[in-house]
Amino acid sequence: MNSLLLDSTLASAERELREQVDGDVRFDPGTRAAYSTDASNFRQVPIAVVTPRTVEAAAMAVAVCQRHGLPIVSRGGGTSLAGQCCNEAVVIDFSRHCNRLLSVDPGARTCVVEPGIVLDDLNRQLAPTGLRYGPEPATHPNCTLGGMIGNNSCGATAQRTGKVVDNIVSLDVLLHDGTRFTARRLDDEQYTAVVTGVTGVTGAGQRVAEIHRELRRIREEHADLIRERYPDIPRRVSGYNLDSLLPEHGFDIAGFLVGSEATLVTVLRAELKLVPVVTARTLVVLGYDDIASAADAVPAVVEHQPIALEGIDHYLLHDQRLKGMNIDALDQLPEGRGFLMVQFGGEDQDEADNRAHAMLDAIDRGPEDADVSFYDDPAVEDEFWLVRESGLGATAHVPHKPDTFEGWEDSAVPVHRLGDYLRDLRDLYEEFGYASDTGPSLYGHFGQGCVHTRIPFDLFTTEGVATYRRFMERAADLCVSYGGSLSGEHGDGQSRGELLKIMFGDQVVGLFEQVKALFDPEDLMNPGKVVHPAALDAHLRLGGTWAPRQTRSLYFDFPQDGHSFIQAADRCVGVGKCRQYSHEGGQVMCPSYQATGEEQHATRGRARLLFEMLNGHGDSPITDGWRSQEVKEALDLCLACKGCKADCPASVDMATYKAEFLAQHYRHRLRPRADYVTGWLPTGVRALDRLHLQPLVNRLAGIRPLRRAGSRLAGLEDRDAPRLAAQTLQAWAAQRARSVRRLRSVDADRTKRGKVMLFPDTFTNYFHPDVGRAAVAVLEDAGWQVEIPIEPLCCGLTWISTGQLDVAKRRLRRTVNALAPHVRSGGLVVGLEPSCTSVFRSDAKELFAADPDVDRLKEHTVTFAELLLHHSDGWQPPRLDGTHGLAQVHCHQHAVLGWDVDRQLLEKTGADVERLDSGCCGLAGNFGFTAGHGAVSEACAEQVLLPRLRQAPHDTITLADGFSCRTQIEQLDSGGKQAQHLAQLLARALDQDHPS
Known part of the structure; x- marks a missing residue:
């Protein structure tokens, strides 16, 4: 198709999609850039995103694409590791809207779902029934059921429940040509009804x-070949599930379509099998x-039927420590350099414990042995599972190590041969120069012979890519020689599609091609994956020809990234x-995604746009x-909360990237009015104070x-402005210092610890000086001589958050x-405002990379709670017995400073304070005041924070150390609650x- 005809086709298709599809239809460069890759090594810019x-609107979108001959690919959470979710096609993203649990039948232990429902959300909704969906990949907080069906996902729980293929009743599927039917297991009578038209349906x-006749023919003619070439192991995920068509599996069409990676059908609904929730669990770590050696021990352990059996090596633990x-969990591991995590379940704790003890007795070990850890506390067990589930993130971008990549990340072999396979795989690493004293790590679902790993492939040079190809071919040969599967969980996609002939042989791959031609004769369903696959070294996100646009001089140093924005x-x-919607587990990122559900407003989506902005392949939709x-719009709703700095397993720091981008974007250009108003706030309020206004x-x-007129003129939201204090903290401190009588009244014993500098940040100084005065009272009670600088000082936060980095650096x-x-x-500086304190602890070092004074300030800056708990030995906080409270933890506390010390200090007072899993309050400094952000700001607060405050008893105290958090709570309907700083609570x- 020539370019003019293609442009005409796309214009017509875009018009029809917008007219006929109930949903969002995006052809814009920003959206296409955000969907250009998944979690794999590959990159293909989509035609559009719908x-x-x-699901009926999705069917309409497919119909439009059929009329215009456009390829399509279905997408869920976009976390596929083999390239299944990226293609030069129309992407249909089910995750934003088509995410409902449609029905539940507790008696039959089944439910019906739409493909975009997230696994954790499904299981939360199923909780009242005592049932859950069994397979649970490590990405369970954000993977969708449609994606799991497409990849035949598994996870640690597959030891008990099996893969997705084992947990499907039926699928409502749609072909590219519009054919739609329900795929299920068919006995002979049901099959006959379908193929003879007894159903009364003609045409479709x-x-x-x-389709059914051809699948039955393939089964009848090639059953023995399928049995011969398909490894008889629990983790065979590679290839199409032709074995599901065999008589022993009941001619299961739904099972056959599971794992087909959107290359045959689009799944519109799914009926799932459910399993009872395990009531009690016990974890043994060996x-x-x-x-x-740990792998060698797996067969003996498997005999005792654990519900999960995972392996981890010391390299993975080393990466997590770095x-x-x-x-905390790593410190509780038993002795060893390779570990098995063995979990048992039961109706009650005694049953689970007894099963664990029986296993230990059989392998001649005991709970007290140095190489055994025994846990039956769910909270502790969850900490250990995080060690295993963090594998992918932990092995990516490890400090002082080469970058690692997927590709050979989930092979599977028979359990009894696992140990030898790992030895040979390690030898292969050595041969290709990928092994070192620090990895690569080997871990995974050892109870079913599945091995995860990330390898330091050189995907930056042509020579390195050629070596990567040779390794993949050799690794495939090795795996097949062990009777294994190239993929044991993640699917083939583009990473391993080309290698399927090594595993299955030409004849079986020929059957795959027949099936593809049957379902998708025009090759418009996720083309280039599984069948007629693109080469494993094509469409690489990096690669030897990748040449990103060199960046101009930067403001931030990016020390964790080789001083490179690239x-x-x-x-x-x-x-x-x-992409999580829930705050369970205390996650803060990414508040704007939680409010909008749009990929561009997730940390991942923004990172993809920044990557495309560099235009390393010359075909990026981001050209300027x-x-x-497009990048500016994606970053506009970033609250700069820094949640991703702590919560993202790859430590993406979008707040810093946003500040750098804005500084570069507006270099030598005028900015929005709001940037000047909010960015120059410290200068403005200082001027007002000097003029007594x-x-x-x-x-x-x-x-x-x-107020409305002023807000509109300033480019701000129409909301109440925080009230300026009549007297600043610095003015109060100066007045106090001049009072000889007051100074003489201070007991010398109360300043025995020496001098501490209390930093007068803008928000405490000009808006909430009562917080500073309370802090002084408490710190003096703890024995400190508190000094407050009286000259105008500022950390530069407001200029950083608005990207005015030249001014920020000067201030x-x-x-x-x-x-x-x-x-x-050696003096300490105590910060009261978390966002300003985090500048000293984090941003300053990245703005001034090699400055000893900045290093000293970082090390000598403490929070209010840290000073009292860690530097005030012998001081006892006042008692707060009977006090009940809720704590809204500031995002920068969460991401940079930590709140554990605050929690410990509150526990010493006897107060019962619950940390809200509320994420960002939504105000986030200048964000909530900037025009156009009001709806998102309020939506963030309404997710957890405000509802919990309204529901809390009237006498519940509300703690919020952040000025933004206190302001948001005060200005929005919070049930009449007023938030206070920890210093105020202790001072009162x-x-x-x-009493005086």
Whole structure:
């Protein structure tokens, strides 16, 4: 098709899709860039993205594509590791709208779902029935059932429940030509009814009959070949499931279509088998000399029917320690360098424990042995499972190690041959130069012989790519020689599609081609995957010809990415953890995605656009680099909460990337008015204070028409402006210092610890000085001499968040210089506002990479709680027995500073304070005040924070150290709750203990 004809076809298709499909139809460069890759090594820019609101709308989209001869690919969570989800096609994304649980039959233990439902969401909805869907990949918080069906997913729970193919009743499927039918297991009578038209359906019914007849013919003519060439192992995922058609599997058409990776049909609905929830669990961790020895022990352990049996090696643990992941769990592991995590289930804890003890007795080990750890506390067990589930993220972008990649990440072999296979695989790593003293790691679902790994392939040079190809071919030969499967969980896609002939032989691959021609004769269903696959070294996201646009001089140093924005933009590995809708587990990222459900507003989507902005392949839809409006629009709803810095397994720091982008985007250009108003806030409020205009400004801001006009003029949302304090914290401190009488009244014993500098951040100083005064009272009670600088100092936060980095660096430089004498002498600086404190602990180091004063400031900056708990030995906080509270933890506390110390301090007071799993409050500094952000800001607050505050009893205290959090709670309907800083809570308790 020539380019003019193609343009005409696409224009017509776009018009029809918009007219006829109930949903979002996107042909824009930004959306196409966001969907250009999945979690694999591959990249293909889609034609368009359709997010249908109903499955019938999805069917209409397929019909339009059929009329125009356009290829399609169905997509769920976009976490496929073999390239299944990226293609030069129309992407149909079911995850945003087609995500409903349609019905549940507890008696039959089945349910019906739409393909976009996320696994964890499904199981939460099923919880009241005592049932759940069995297969559970490590991406369970964000993978969809449609994607699981497409890939025949498994996970650790497959030890008990099997793969998706074992847990399907029926599928409502659609072919590219519009044929639609329900695929299920058919006995002979049912089969006859389909192929003879007893159902009374003509036209489409004839096409369905043809499909069933041809599948039956393939079974009858090639049953022995299929039995011969298909490995008899629990984790055979590669290839089409022709074995599901065999008589012993009941001519299961639904099972056959599972794992076909959207190359044959589009799944519109699925009827699933459910299993009872395991009531009680016990985890035993066994240590061995190495991972191969651990694998040797698997057959003896499997005999005791654990519900999960995972293997992890010391390389994986080493990587997690380097990245600071799951440290508490790692410290509780038994002795060894290779480990088996063996989980048993039961109706009650005694039953689960007894099964675990029986296994230990049989292998001649005991719970007290140094190489055994025994746990039956669910919370502790969950910590250990995080060690295993963090595998992909933990082995990506490890400090001081080469980047690792998927490709050979999920092969499977018979369990009794697993140990030898791991030894030979390690030898293969050595032969190809991929092995070192620090990896690659080998881990996975050892109870079913499935091995996960990420390998330091050189995918940056032509020579490296050629070596990668040779390795893949040799690894396939090795796996097949062990009677294994190239894929044991993730599917073939483009990574292994080309290698299927090695595993199955020409005849079986020929059957795959027959099936493809039967279902999709025009090759328009996810073309280039499984059948007639693209080469395993084609369409690489990197590759020897990748030549990204070199970036101009940067403001941030990006020390974790080789001082390169190019490497930073390539940091996302596509695992999709940022696409969670729930805050369970305390995750903060990504609030705008949680509010909108759009890929471009997830950390992953934004990272993809930044990568495409570099235009390393010359065909990127993003063509104008730092000036890109598409990238700017995607970053516009980033709240700069830094949640991804802590929650993303690859430590993507989108807040920093956004600040850098905005600085480059507006270099030598005018900015939006809101950037000047909110960015220069510290300068503005200082000027108002010097002119004593606070009362006037507060009065004017309270006049609604004036406020509206001013907000509109400034480019701000129409919301209440925070009230300026009559007296700043610095003014109060100066007045206090001049009062000789007050100074003499301070007991010398109460300043015995020496001097601490209390940093007067803009928000505490000008808006909430009562927080600073409370902090002084508590710190003096703890024995500190508190000094507050009286000169104007600022960390530069507001300029950083608006991308005015040249100004930010000047202001921060001045502050660093002012604090330098204090920190050089070993003095501590205590921060009260989390966002400003995190600048000293994080951003400053990245803006001034090789500055000893910045390094000292980072090390000597402490939070209020850290100073009291870690540096005030012997001080006892006031008692707060009987106090019940809710804590809204500031995003930067979560991401940079941590809240554990605050929790420990509150526990010492006797207070019962629950940390809300609420994520970002939604205000996030300037974000919630900027015009166009109001709906998202409020939606973030309404997810958890505001409903919980409204539901809480009236006497429940609300803790929020962040100025933004307190403001959001005050301004939105929070059930009348007023939030306070931890310093205020402790100061009031001191007043009650020591009334004046």
